[in-house]
Amino acid sequence: GKNNKAFNVAVIGLDNSGKTTILKRLNRTDPTRDELTAPTIGLKVRKLxxxxxxxxxxxxxxxxxxxxxxQHYYRDCDGLIFVIDSSDRLRLPVAKEELELALNSDDLRDRRVPLLLFANKSDLKDSIPAQKCGAMLGFNKTVDVNKPWWICSSNGLTGEGLEEGFEWLTNQIK
Ligand code: GTP
Ligand code: MG
Incomplete structure (x- = not known):
């Protein structure tokens, strides 16, 4: 039935933004959950x-x-997550550029794939608040994006904000 079907989620964002940390935090049975992460080589499939x-x-x-x-994971994705290191002010323009590239790709441009943005590392004192982070990436209440989107602040280390984000995303996918 529908509940056994697996939905594909592409998790993208600049290096060091916290993608792996977030996905490990959400998997209570991952034995490496509390270990420090190493940079991902290529990609890793994680079932949640x-x-x-x-x-x-x-x-x-x-x-x-x-x-x-x-780009090879866009065509079959049911949802897209873009993780931002909200304390990395210098690279926010790079993140914006990469997100735009993704959303303008042939396999995403005309599809209503739900997009979840995590303004991660909200615990760091230099971090930019989620709404401002979104605005800096071109996402605010008035922008006309042809996809449902949502931004929330998160802390990959403690898990704060992750449930809220994933609840929104899964409700969009369901
Ligand atoms: P790549 O695989 O290289 O693309 O990086 P990634 O996006 O998977 O980042 P990763 O999860 O490996 O985390 C990078 C570093 O940020 C690690 O040292 C994490 O412990 C740290 N980190 C992740 N999330 C948070 C957070 O919310 N707050 C803080 N302070 N550190 C975090
Ligand atoms: Mg990683």
Missing amino acids: RVNSLNLTCFDMSGQGRYRNLW
């Missing part, structure tokens, strides 16, 4: 069950040399 849905998450590497892999 959230809000009664089975998700197959594609945990992409954000390093420059691997970013061209992201």
Whole structure:
């Protein structure tokens, strides 16, 4: 039935933004959950069950040399997550550019794929508040994006904000 179907979620964002940390935090049975993460090489598939849905998450590497892999996971994705290091002010313009590239790609441009933005590392004192982060990436209440989107602040280390975000995303997918 529908509850056994797995939905694909592409998880993208610059290197060091916290993608792997977030996905590990959400998997209570991951034995490496509390270990420090290493930068992802290429990508890693992570299966999660959230809000009664089975998700197959594609945990992409954000390093420059691997970013061209992201596009191959757009066509079959049911949801897209973009993780931002909200304390990395210098690279916010780079994050914006990469997000625009993704949303303008052939396989996303005309599809109403729900987009969840995590303004991660909200615990750091230099972090930019989620709404401002979104605005800096071109997302605010008045912008006309052809996709449902949502931004929330998160802390990958404690899990704060993750449930809210994933609840929104899974409700969009359901
Ligand atoms: P790539 O795989 O290289 O693309 O990076 P990534 O986006 O998967 O980042 P990763 O999860 O490996 O985290 C990078 C670093 O940020 C690690 O040292 C994490 O412990 C740290 N980190 C992740 N989330 C948070 C957070 O919310 N707050 C703080 N302070 N550190 C975080
Ligand atoms: Mg990673």
